[in-house]
Amino acid sequence: MDLQNISSMALYIAFILYLIATFFFGATIRDKRKKHKKGIAGKIGITITVIGFLAQLVYFITRWIASGHAPVSNMFEFLTFLGMSLVLGFIIIYAYYKLSFLGLFALPIAMIIIAYGSMFSKELAPLVPSLQSHWLYIHVTTVGLGQGILGISFVVGLMYLIKEVDQSVKSKSRVWLESILYLLFVFIGFVVITTTFNISNYNVTFEHSTDSQIYTTEYHLPAIAAPNEGMLLTEGVMEPWFETPAWFQGSDSGRKFNTVIWSVITGSIIYLITRLIIRKRVGAAIQPLLKNIKSDLLDEIEYRSVAIGFPVFTLGGLIFASIWAEAAWGRFWGWDPKEVWALVTWFFYAAYLHLRLSRGWHGKKSAWLAVIGFGIIMFNLIVVNLVIAGLHSYA
Amino acid sequence: MMSKVKCECGHVNPFGTVLCESCGKPVAGNQHIDGNEGKKLLNMRYEGTARRSQTYTKSFVDRIWSFFSSVKVGVWLIILALIASMLGTIFPQQMYIPPDAPNRNPAVFYEEQYGILGLIFYQLGFHNLYSSWWYMILIALIGVSLVICSLDRFVPLFKALRNQKPKKHKSFLSRQRLYSETEKVTDSEVESVKNKLRQRCYKIAEENGHILAEKGRFSRWGPYVNHIGLIIILLAAILRFTPIFYMDEYVWVREGETTVLPGTDGEYYIKNKDFILETYDENDESDERFKEALEQVGTVVSNYQSDVIIYKAARPIPGAEPKLEPIAEESIQMNQPLEFEGYKLFQSGYQLNEFSSMTFKIYKTNDSKEEELGAFTVDLMEPESEFILDNGFRIVLDKYYPDYYLDDNGVPASETNFPRNPAFVLLVYPPESDTAEVSFLGIGKNIDPTEENEYKLGIIDFEMHDVSGLAFRYDRSLPFFGLGAAIFMVGVIQGMYWQHRRIWINRTKDGGLLMAAHTNKNWFGIKKDIETVLENTDIKMVVDQQELDEKEKH
Numbered sequence: 001m002d003l004q005n006i007s008s009m010a011l012y013i014a015f016i017l018y019l020i021a022t023f024f025f026g027a028t029i030r031d032k033r034k035k036h037k038k039g040i041a042g043k044i045g046i047t048i049t050v051i052g053f054l055a056q057l058v059y060f061i062t063r064w065i066a067s068g069h070a071p072v073s074n075m076f077e078f079l080t081f082l083g084m085s086l087v088l089g090f091i092i093i094y095a096y097y098k099l100s101f102l103g104l105f106a107l108p109i110a111m112i113i114i115a116y117g118s119m120f121s122k123e124l125a126p127l128v129p130s131l132q133s134h135w136l137y138i139h140v141t142t143v144g145l146g147q148g149i150l151g152i153s154f155v156v157g158l159m160y161l162i163k164e165v166d167q168s169v170k171s172k173s174r175v176w177l178e179s180i181l182y183l184l185f186v187f188i189g190f191v192v193i194t195t196t197f198n199i200s201n202y203n204v205t206f207e208h209s210t211d212s213q214i215y216t217t218e219y220h221l222p223a224i225a226a227p228n229e230g231m232l233l234t235e236g237v238m239e240p241w242f243e244t245p246a247w248f249q250g251s252d253s254g255r256k257f258n259t260v261i262w263s264v265i266t267g268s269i270i271y272l273i274t275r276l277i278i279r280k281r282v283g284a285a286i287q288p289l290l291k292n293i294k295s296d297l298l299d300e301i302e303y304r305s306v307a308i309g310f311p312v313f314t315l316g317g318l319i320f321a322s323i324w325a326e327a328a329w330g331r332f333w334g335w336d337p338k339e340v341w342a343l344v345t346w347f348f349y350a351a352y353l354h355l356r357l358s359r360g361w362h363g364k365k366s367a368w369l370a371v372i373g374f375g376i377i378m379f380n381l382i383v384v385n386l387v388i389a390g391l392h393s394y395a
Numbered sequence: 396m397m398s399k400v401k402c403e404c405g406h407v408n409p410f411g412t413v414l415c416e417s418c419g420k421p422v423a424g425n426q427h428i429d430g431n432e433g434k435k436l437l438n439m440r441y442e443g444t445a446r447r448s449q450t451y452t453k454s455f456v457d458r459i460w461s462f463f464s465s466v467k468v469g470v471w472l473i474i475l476a477l478i479a480s481m482l483g484t485i486f487p488q489q490m491y492i493p494p495d496a497p498n499r500n501p502a503v504f505y506e507e508q509y510g511i512l513g514l515i516f517y518q519l520g521f522h523n524l525y526s527s528w529w530y531m532i533l534i535a536l537i538g539v540s541l542v543i544c545s546l547d548r549f550v551p552l553f554k555a556l557r558n559q560k561p562k563k564h565k566s567f568l569s570r571q572r573l574y575s576e577t578e579k580v581t582d583s584e585v586e587s588v589k590n591k592l593r594q595r596c597y598k599i600a601e602e603n604g605h606i607l608a609e610k611g612r613f614s615r616w617g618p619y620v621n622h623i624g625l626i627i628i629l630l631a632a633i634l635r636f637t638p639i640f641y642m643d644e645y646v647w648v649r650e651g652e653t654t655v656l657p658g659t660d661g662e663y664y665i666k667n668k669d670f671i672l673e674t675y676d677e678n679d680e681s682d683e684r685f686k687e688a689l690e691q692v693g694t695v696v697s698n699y700q701s702d703v704i705i706y707k708a709a710r711p712i713p714g715a716e717p718k719l720e721p722i723a724e725e726s727i728q729m730n731q732p733l734e735f736e737g738y739k740l741f742q743s744g745y746q747l748n749e750f751s752s753m754t755f756k757i758y759k760t761n762d763s764k765e766e767e768l769g770a771f772t773v774d775l776m777e778p779e780s781e782f783i784l785d786n787g788f789r790i791v792l793d794k795y796y797p798d799y800y801l802d803d804n805g806v807p808a809s810e811t812n813f814p815r816n817p818a819f820v821l822l823v824y825p826p827e828s829d830t831a832e833v834s835f836l837g838i839g840k841n842i843d844p845t846e847e848n849e850y851k852l853g854i855i856d857f858e859m860h861d862v863s864g865l866a867f868r869y870d871r872s873l874p875f876f877g878l879g880a881a882i883f884m885v886g887v888i889q890g891m892y893w894q895h896r897r898i899w900i901n902r903t904k905d906g907g908l909l910m911a912a913h914t915n916k917n918w919f920g921i922k923k924d925i926e927t928v929l930e931n932t933d934i935k936m937v938v939d940q941q942e943l944d945e946k947e948k949h
């Protein structure tokens with residue numbers, strides 16, 4: 001078995017271990033009911049999590065050796081690293097607060113991120129000249145770590161909202177909360193549908209022109225949206241229903257748009273099935289699990305993870321990023337979309353910290369901010385990378 | 396004027412004080428300032444000190460000061476800057492209009508590419524958003540707010556924390572978030588608590604049996620330190636606008652060419668020995684691991700490199716040809732700029748395969764063997780206008796298009812001044828003749844407009860070179876940015892990774908004990924501390940009154 005296989009295997013094992021650990025953290029609900037103060041299930045859960053984290057570390061190191069550069073240079077590598085940082089953030093917070101319940105939420109989110117990343121191209125890719133710098137590793141790993149810790153504040157903020165938003169009366173917060181949970185289903189939908197068609201090796205080819213250049217684009221999902229003015233070359237497959245509008249930028253915008261449509265459809269189906277089974281809102285179904293947790297504690301963990309993550313993010317996303325940009329391009333700041341969005345993220349969390357200084361911005365409001373903050377991070381990662389391509393464009 | 400306020404404990408407080416500096420008793424009539432009215436808990440953020448912004452609000456200067464020192468205003472400014480920054484990424488900024496766009500003129504580009512939204516984007520000036528006056532003013536206002544709010548709070552806070560007394564008024568203690576009262580407490584219990592606090596690195600101050608245990612006070616200065624770092628960064632950004640601190644030039648150098656470096660008054664020259672472009676090769680052993688990726692995306696560049704020599708020009712006599720002393724000879728790569736005497740050269744562009752020279756021969760139009768009657772070479776960078784061959788032919792270079800194309804009217808023109816696609820109109824004067832034959836030559840083109848030419852020209856040889864594009868800069872503001880960033884990091888870490896914790900233990904006259912605690916963050920941590928120090932005593936654990944508050948609300 002060569003290094004690359006060991007590496008993939010280790011990632012796979014890590015994923016499975018996170019899954020098993022999640023079940024153990026789930027079992028702590030029963031522990032709580034029986035008034036066992038120090039639940040055994042939680043201890044097993046955290047042990048498995050740590051082993052899973054180590055397995056992922058093996059993935060990371062072996063892949064580094066195999067490719068000769070730190071595996072943080074494309075979408076797959078960065079997202080798996082982000083998932084790993086989220087787990088690390090969880091382990092750190094757990095070590096301090098011993099809140100087993102956090103695992104029940106943090107690990108699934110980490111798993112969704114890793115699974116989402118695994119849908120992107122996984123080949124070892126060579127580095128273009130601008131990325132050949134040690135500052136790349138330092139910059140990207142620090143950013144990932146910071147975002148992982150900030151991700152914990154999202155997880156905890158979400159837990160807070162699930163616990164505190166009143167499910168019995170109609171309200172805007174109830175709708176928004178359910179929308180966020182629905183969005184998680186869309187990510188799961190993306191993973192499910194991509195995997196399904198990957199296994200069956202589905203493939204259709206389009207030819208289309210953008211800016212007077214001819215491109216061919218391969219779709220791995222049946223085409224609902226064809227590329228703008230695209231022509232289907234493959235025969236005997238589903239005809240596209242409509243064309244991607246022309247104002248979508250980039251030569252493979254059609255394929256991306258098509259993938260989004262499929263993710264929404266699949267996610268919605270899974271969501272609806274879930275609703276049919278549990279017969280209430282997903283938020284309402286989870287709410288009782290959180291009954292025994294103090295809201296105050298959640299509020300504090302959420303704030304603390306921003307407090308811990310903010311300096312790390314600043315260091316990686318702004319300072320190390322500038323040092324690298326100075327070395328590569330001779331300008332430490334260039335207002336590239338990716339840089340601007342790092343600044344937006346930073347402004348946002350600065351605003352969060354200042355709002356926390358005043359009364360009235362704790363609790364629900366602050367939890368919403370934590371959720372939005374991570375939304376900005378994911379936006380930078382997904383939309384800015386895939387749609388507003390700049391210098392940093394990965395995929 | 397404004398009178399000072401004397402507390403019942405005897406301490407005289409400055410006007411505007413919310414909590415007595417000495418005993419902490421709320422000062423009547425000032426409670427609205429920190430929003431304590433009708434609240435169980437006291438606002439401890441600024442220790443109830445008198446701040447200028449809250450105290451003096453009459454004159455114009457007072458109002459400006461209060462405005463900018465408000466955190467609410469600060470947050471608004473940050474949010475506005477955040478939204479403005481986002482808007483600038485909707486479409487590319489002008490500098491990121493792709494080089495191969497059909498029309499790079501912003502007045503055309505945005506509307507053509509993005510329709511009406513693009514037009515609006517352009518007309519609002521968003522295509523240069525980050526250098527617009529209003530964006531800069533927004534950032535400057537954040538700076539002003541930063542300075543004023545820090546000054547407003549730092550001095551009073553510093554004084555308050557230096558002059559703390561262990562003995563506090565009961566109304567101060569009971570309105571802290573963590574509080575407990577115990578009826579009977581022995582001296583040995585208090586002694587054990589004190590020792591345990593010391594073990595946990597608390598500093599103990601004692602006064603008549605009353606105790607103040609404190610740790611991590613320095614973390615309170617974190618925000619002020621980080622704000623100073625931010626101010627230094629903003630000042631550095633202003634410095635960078637001046638030519639003393641920042642120069643940004645660009646130079647194109649052909650292989651083999653020596654040229655002056657712009658912006659140095661002819662002091663430095665650069666010679667480009669060689670430009671190298673390398674790609675990953677899937678058949679190469681060390682790149683084999685990338686095989687699959689390379690098959691998917693095609694060619695990937697692995698290196699851009701210019702091998703250059705830098706010369707310093709010595710001019711013994713002003714105006715004389717400079718004498719060039721080599722001072723550096725190096726390879727410039729991406730991520731590896733060349734540094735010399737305060738300047739930096741960065742690999743940042745290239746042009747492959749420009750023509751340096753072309754050699755033509757003359758032959759008879761009807762000679763199927765195309766036997767050479769004579770040959771001449773045109774230097775494409777500095778073409779001569781006339782060539783006289785040994786056998787009497789005279790050739791005049793009538794027109795030269797370095798980068799030939801047919802413009803919209805079908806007229807030949809040159810797209811750039813670089814010999815990327817050279818084309819020529821040549822006049823051939825046969826020996827002893829005054830009438831010229833006209834020929835048009837280019838790459839893959841050999842046109843005889845009259846179709847009556849007796850002699851024909853043909854390209855028999857050419858030489859090519861690459862061109863390196865190098866960004867040539869100095870940025871003397873970098874140390875200031877570095878300093879600001881370092882101070883910022885020290886400040887945030889100081890403020891975020893440590894917390895200020897205080898525990899007050901006051902004895903009552905009848906042998907009882909009041910205990911209260913406050914921290915600026917990490918309540919979980921301070922509660923754990925207190926739990927540990929109270930072990931094996933009968934002193935009551937503090938109650939978290941904020942939790943109770945919330946329960947009551949429900």
Ligand code: HEM
Nearest residue numbers: 350353357463464465466469473537540541544618887890
């Ligand atoms: C982007 C700019 C800014 C950044 C990155 C920043 C950063 C910070 C940070 C990290 C803290 C510590 C917060 C905590 O401990 O939870 C802080 C505190 C504070 N900031 Fe800022 N700040 C910025 C702008 C401003 C502005 C414009 C104001 C003006 C109103 C301001 C006023 C304050 C105040 C009053 C504190 C609390 C000080 C204390 O607790 O003693 N900040 N700032």
